[in-house]
């Protein structure tokens with residue numbers, strides 16, 4: 001935050017952003033955007049063309065993606081591993097260190113940046129850790145400062161500091177951990193505390209993971225998770241919308257009543273950006289106060305107020321192309337064949353701005369304020385399908401979504417919002433890796449898969465990344481299902 005304050009008041013005039021998306025991820029992101037807009041020169045190195053921060057860039061540099069990088073990576077367990085490129089760099093993309101060296105050379109510092117490869121950069125880094133060792137820190141890689149290119153290339157993963165660095169105490173004068181108690185910021189007791197964090201299947205600002213239709217199945221919108229008691233007190237309905245405000249800004253979220261939240265505390269994800277939502281940017285709300293010792297911003301304790309947002313209309317759009325509608329709330333998620341975009345707004349709907357080009361077929365029920373439109377592309381395929389209601393219900397998304405990717409989708413069924421012949425509903429998807437739904441898991445449990453190991457073995461759920469295992473455990477702890485089949 002200190003850096004962006006310096007940009008904002010003109011002390012920093014040149015900013016080079018690498019491997020991060022601060023226009024979304026920083027607290028008080030409205031202030032950060034003002035700073036970026038004021039900065040005379042912003043350079044953004046990124047692997048994606050469209051990011052919120054990239055829209056402030058005067059110069060864009062094409063960076064490498066994870067699978068194209070060659071170097072080392074250190075995990076939070078202090079293990080340093082060699083990372084070897086899986087793919088050649090596409091187009092003009094280059095390693096960050098090479099770009100930095102070229103810029104340094106143009107500025108007349110080529111002698112100080114004369115690395116030939118990633119090994120050369122690592123050797124300097126390893127030598128530099130002498131500074132940490134001199135300051136009494138555990139990090140010390142100086143024994144690797146002279147490693148050869150071959151030794152670097154064949155490096156096995158290792159944990160710096162040894163396996164048990166804290167056995168003999170912490171690196172403090174008296175070898176004891178220095179634990180600092182902090183006072184939470186005082187707040188009005190009528191307010192709620194906003195905790196922010198990650199979704200199981202997304203990474204930071206979703207610039208890459210948000211392009212995966214599998215990962216997008218887990219959560220498709222920015223949800224405000226809140227306990228039932230607080231939701232009732234505030235008049236919030238599960239699946240409705242809510243406006244969240246702090247002194248720094250406001251955003252709109254989909255309400256999700258959850259027993260994972262305590263009274264007085266709500267949760268919202270950090271992931272959604274201007275590319276993927278028209279409301280749910282959490283960084284707009286989060287306060288910018290940072291811990292005075294570590295500098296870590298307080299992402300998990302912003303005082304907020306929440307109130308229901310009753311939109312005049314709501315709906316969803318399936319579109320081959322990603323669009324950014326101009327309405328009070330929208331959130332887009334990748335699906336097979338395009339995007340599913342949830343919508344809500346006030347006043348009239350500008351259909352021409354919302355719908356892709358093509359031949360439209362429309363069904364309208366003015367009494368219920370219902371509009372359903374399909375749009376045929378020039379090649380005869382489906383370019384889009386829109387479902388809007390002012391007071392009624394919206395059709396099930398899952399079936400419509402499947403039709404959107406199907407070559408033989410029938411327009412009259414799509415306008416009806418359901419298949420001519422009812423189909424089995426498998427419930428929501430739990431294991432994204434192996435495409436296993438809640439219904440399949442419940443059936444397996446009913447049929448005797450009573451332990452986590454047995455359930456994983458029977459259904460394959462939980463046997464790849466393992467992220468879904470807590471949900472499998474939850475299902476196992478619930479009473480046996482009595483409902484064998486539901487239809488839509």
Ligand code: FES
Nearest residue numbers: 431433464466468
């Ligand atoms: S989501 Fe990866 S194993 Fe289930």
